[in-house]
Amino acid sequence: MKINLVDATLRDGSHALRHGITEDMAVSIAKGLDEAGVAIIELSHGDGLGGSSFTYGFSKEDQFKLIEAAGKAIKKSKLSVLLLPGIGTIEDLNKAKERGADVVRVATHVTEADVSEQHIKAANDIGMMTVGFLMMVHMAEKERIVEEAKKMESYGASYVNLADSAGYLLTDGVKERIDAVVNAVKIPVGFHAHNNLGMAMANSLAAVEVGATYVDGTLRGLGAGAGNTQMEVLAGALKRIGHDTGADFYHLMDVARDSVDPIMLRPQVIDNGSLMLGYAGVYSSFLLHVYNAAEKFGLEPRDILVELGARKMVGGQEDMIIDVAYRIKNKG
Amino acid sequence: MDKIKVAVIGPGNIGSDLMYKIFRSKNLEMALMTGIVESEGIRRAASLGVATSIDGVKAVAANKEIKIAFDATSAAAHLKFNSPVLREAGVMSIDLTPAAIGPYCVPCVNLDALHDQINDKLDINMVTCGGQATIPIVYAISRVAGASYAEIVACISSKSAGPGTRANMDEFTETTSKGLEVVGGADKGKAIIILNPAEPPLMMTNTVMARVKNPEVGFEKIKESIDAMVKELKEYVPGYTLRVPPIMEGDKVTTIVQVEGQGDFLPKFSGNLDIINSAAVAAADKIAAEMLAKGGAPV
Numbered sequence: 165m166k167i168n169l170v171d172a173t174l175r176d177g178s179h180a181l182r183h184g185i186t187e188d189m190a191v192s193i194a195k196g197l198d199e200a201g202v203a204i205i206e207l208s209h210g211d212g213l214g215g216s217s218f219t220y221g222f223s224k225e226d227q228f229k230l231i232e233a234a235g236k237a238i239k240k241s242k243l244s245v246l247l248l249p250g251i252g253t254i255e256d257l258n259k260a261k262e263r264g265a266d267v268v269r270v271a272t273h274v275t276e277a278d279v280s281e282q283h284i285k286a287a288n289d290i291g292m293m294t295v296g297f298l299m300m301v302h303m304a305e306k307e308r309i310v311e312e313a314k315k316m317e318s319y320g321a322s323y324v325n326l327a328d329s330a331g332y333l334l335t336d337g338v339k340e341r342i343d344a345v346v347n348a349v350k351i352p353v354g355f356h357a358h359n360n361l362g363m364a365m366a367n368s369l370a371a372v373e374v375g376a377t378y379v380d381g382t383l384r385g386l387g388a389g390a391g392n393t394q395m396e397v398l399a400g401a402l403k404r405i406g407h408d409t410g411a412d413f414y415h416l417m418d419v420a421r422d423s424v425d426p427i428m429l430r431p432q433v434i435d436n437g438s439l440m441l442g443y444a445g446v447y448s449s450f451l452l453h454v455y456n457a458a459e460k461f462g463l464e465p466r467d468i469l470v471e472l473g474a475r476k477m478v479g480g481q482e483d484m485i486i487d488v489a490y491r492i493k494n495k496g
Numbered sequence: 497m498d499k500i501k502v503a504v505i506g507p508g509n510i511g512s513d514l515m516y517k518i519f520r521s522k523n524l525e526m527a528l529m530t531g532i533v534e535s536e537g538i539r540r541a542a543s544l545g546v547a548t549s550i551d552g553v554k555a556v557a558a559n560k561e562i563k564i565a566f567d568a569t570s571a572a573a574h575l576k577f578n579s580p581v582l583r584e585a586g587v588m589s590i591d592l593t594p595a596a597i598g599p600y601c602v603p604c605v606n607l608d609a610l611h612d613q614i615n616d617k618l619d620i621n622m623v624t625c626g627g628q629a630t631i632p633i634v635y636a637i638s639r640v641a642g643a644s645y646a647e648i649v650a651c652i653s654s655k656s657a658g659p660g661t662r663a664n665m666d667e668f669t670e671t672t673s674k675g676l677e678v679v680g681g682a683d684k685g686k687a688i689i690i691l692n693p694a695e696p697p698l699m700m701t702n703t704v705m706a707r708v709k710n711p712e713v714g715f716e717k718i719k720e721s722i723d724a725m726v727k728e729l730k731e732y733v734p735g736y737t738l739r740v741p742p743i744m745e746g747d748k749v750t751t752i753v754q755v756e757g758q759g760d761f762l763p764k765f766s767g768n769l770d771i772i773n774s775a776a777v778a779a780a781d782k783i784a785a786e787m788l789a790k791g792g793a794p795v
């Protein structure tokens with residue numbers, strides 16, 4: 165079966181690099197991924213267009229400059245950006261398109277797909293390929309996810325992507341969700357994993373097994389929390405199963421070694437904080453902000469993470485980390 | 497004592513909640529609830545003894561005694577129909593839609609400054625719910641220490657985000673960002689909105705962060721300014737509190753506010769809707785007080 169590899173090293177990896185991606189990094193990684201033959205290369209601040217902020221961390225370089233540079237370095241792959249309605253705007257999207265973005269993935273919390281209508285339609289109007297992206301899918305039952313996926317399909321999404329943003333799900337949870345959506349919509353279905361419980365590879369393969377045809381990954385797994393499905397590993401495993409990804413497995417390994425290894429700030433392992441994200445069901449990009457707050461307030465990161473999970477915070481609520489830390493500190 | 501007669505255009509959730517707030521007002525009389533179809537909101541108003549109409553804005557223009565109209569419809573309706581008709585009829589508009597034809601109004605910040613512009617053609621705009629909750633804090637910071645940048649994150653419960661908000665998230669982020677600059681006094685503003693579906697619904701929270709120009713003014717002075725502003729705001733939004741008191745690190749000031757609604761028509765967790773409605777009624781009430789002082793004529 166044809167499986168489309170979607171590489172998010174330059175987007176989810178932005179979190180792990182504390183949003184410090186430079187033009188040189190963007191060009192070198194995008195060029196390598198393009199030559200290796202991945203279908204889609206995603207680049208933007210980890211929280212999407214407009215993500216550069218106090219709340220999510222300021223980007224070291226202007227995102228549109230990076231998009232333009234990467235766009236010029238890419239020949240065959242499609243260049244994608246992420247957009248979260250409420251953070252990024254249609255104006256940002258128009259700028260991204262002018263600088264060379266071909267695809268936009270419009271991301272909402274799993275139960276809030278209707279906030280994507282405006283942006284999906286606007287993107288289709290300017291001729292971009294448009295993807296509906298449902299985050300934190302562990303927080304909803306499959307019936308609800310189907311409903312939300314259908315909304316995105318009705319707005320004109322080319323495919324719908326389910327994201328296990330907290331790295332919470334085990335294989336059965338992924339399978340039942342993907343399977344339900346595959347059977348309910350006419351468009352293709354994709355999957356985005358986080359490795360907080362060490363399940364990213366297994367969950368991605370499980371998604372493919374029940375019909376997902378777009379799979380996200382990042383080189384060396386570079387991403388929020390414990391990172392994502394490791395792209396070069398995924399390519400190798402899919403090749404051995406016999407799926408056609410159109411990507412050169414060896415070339416991906418080389419890009420990971422040559423362009424990603426040298427820029428990593430810390431090994432992409434499941435440290436205690438990441439493990440707690442997966443265990444408590446917390447949005448992966450909260451991790452480094454939680455470490456900062458824990459240090460500032462003299463707390464154990466684990467306690468903050470568990471409380472964030474209990475409060476059912478959704479993607480983008482990084483600002484509430486301070487609220488939780490303040491509350492824990494002033495209780496005792 | 498006499499009161500100034502007002503109308504509410506749009507008998508939906510916002511309009512109905514406005515009606516209850518107007519009932520409590522010292523200077524406003526709820527003279528008309530008008531919509532364009534028979535609806536639950538129209539029936540509710542009628543059952544409370546309020547005159548109703550389904551002739552929309554025309555019913556307001558036809559009633560010569562009405563001096564102020566609250567527009568709780570949509571930006572498109574305000575721009576195309578309601579605003580021109582009200583202007584022609586000499587009825588002031590308090591615009592709760594994102595149309596923003598007239599100046600932004602955040603009562604505790606700039607209602608007095610708008611005073612010179614008050615006449616019967618006035619069309620003041622209430623920015624957004626997030627703007628009403630955060631602009632006063634940004635202003636409180638910028639008036640003492642300057643602000644080169646202000647950023648806010650408004651979190652509202654999914655249940656209190658209506659279809660209008662959902663279909664147009666950019667209107668919220670763009671209008672609020674602009675309000676942070678124009679009324680809040682920041683050189684650059686950025687607004688983020690998050691919907692959270694947790695049950696039971698979360699109270700509206702807003703995180704405000706600002707980069708100040710003159711940190712040497714000192715934390716005490718900034719904190720005093722914020723506290724004074726919160727006190728003023730509480731006069732018309734009793735459920736407004738600092739969840740996390742101001743924190744200063746270098747030139748960055750952070751605080752988190754919570755808005756609990758008064759539970760007039762909408763549930764208490766809908767602090768977002770409560771604060772914009774409370775601000776609108778507070779603005780109208782103050783304008784009406786001046787009208788009454790001058791014998792009922794536009795001031």
